[in-house]
Amino acid sequence: MSASHGSCYRCRKEVQVFGSRWCADCYYPGIDGDYDRYRDLLEEGYTRYQAKLMVGWADPPEEG
Ligand SMILES: [Zn+2]
Numbered sequence: 254m255s256a257s258h259g260s261c262y263r264c265r266k267e268v269q270v271f272g273s274r275w276c277a278d279c280y281y282p283g284i285d286g287d288y289d290r291y292r293d294l295l296e297e298g299y300t301r302y303q304a305k306l307m308v309g310w311a312d313p314p315e316e317g
Pocket of ligand 1: 261262263264265266275276277278279280
């Protein structure tokens with residue numbers, strides 16, 4: 254049996270709280286809603302990077 258609690262849905266690190274989808278570093282109020290939106294964007298054909306950008310999970314590319 255593994256002692257793992259599962260992996261963070263955002264960064265894939267092990268979560269500290271059993272049953273949580275998010276590690277302490279990633280969690281913020283409203284992240285579940287952003288995750289739903291992220292999944293919707295993927296289904297609409299966006300890449301993971303584009304979807305992360307659109308929900309604020311990735312830094313935008315540097316301009317210039
Ligand atoms: Zn995380």
